[in-house]
Amino acid sequence: LVQLAESGGDSVQSGGSLTLSCEASGKTSSSYCMAWFRQAHGKEREGIGSIDPLGRTTYADSVKGRFTISQDNAKNILYLQMSSLKSEDAANYSCAADGAYNDGYYYSCTHQYPGRFAAWGQGTQVLVST
Numbered sequence: 001l002v003q004l005a006e007s008g009g010d011s012v013q014s015g016g017s018l019t020l021s022c023e024a025s026g027k028t029s030s031s032y033c034m035a036w037f038r039q040a041h042g043k044e045r046e047g048i049g050s051i052d053p054l055g056r057t058t059y060a061d062s063v064k065g066r067f068t069i070s071q072d073n074a075k076n077i078l079y080l081q082m083s084s085l086k087s088e089d090a091a092n093y094s095c096a097a098d099g100a101y102n103d104g105y106y107y108s109c110t111h112q113y114p115g116r117f118a119a120w121g122q123g124t125q126v127l128v129s130t
Contacts, residue, residue: 002026002097002119009093009124016085016128022078022095022121030073033101033109035117036080038091038126047111048080048093053103058110063089085128092123 008020020036035050049059051069059067068081078095096117101109107116 002032002099004095004097004119004121006093006095006121006124009126011127011129012085014085014087014128014130017081017083018085018126019082020080020093020095020124020126022080024076024078024095024097027076027097028099031099031101031103033098033116034069034071034078035096035098035109035111035114036069036078036093037096037111037114038089038093039123040088040091043091045114046091047114050109050111051078052101052109056109058112060111082126085126087128087130090126090128092125094121094123096120 003025006022030053036048039045049069051057057069066084070079097119098116
């Protein structure tokens, strides 16, 4: 069973930068699609982006060009680098793992289908002040 633990959430000023981390334990292989999601108070969960075992990424339009997802496979750590933060980026950020991804044999790694992700972290809070 994969367990995920996010860290790095903080309060930052609008226009600032922040990097979140997600440590994964219990992964049985490197063939996972990993993703970041966020949920603001009173709003639905939103997929931010994803990364596959080869490092290919997808991003939501709302964060494209400002956020970067990367991973350290040796350390099993997923990162979310956020820059040019806006007030609307304030949310609880969670990472998720899709262990059924199977190197993309059946489907592509994407943030668009949260139901594919069986493992979720508890989340870390990001606040953006103006």
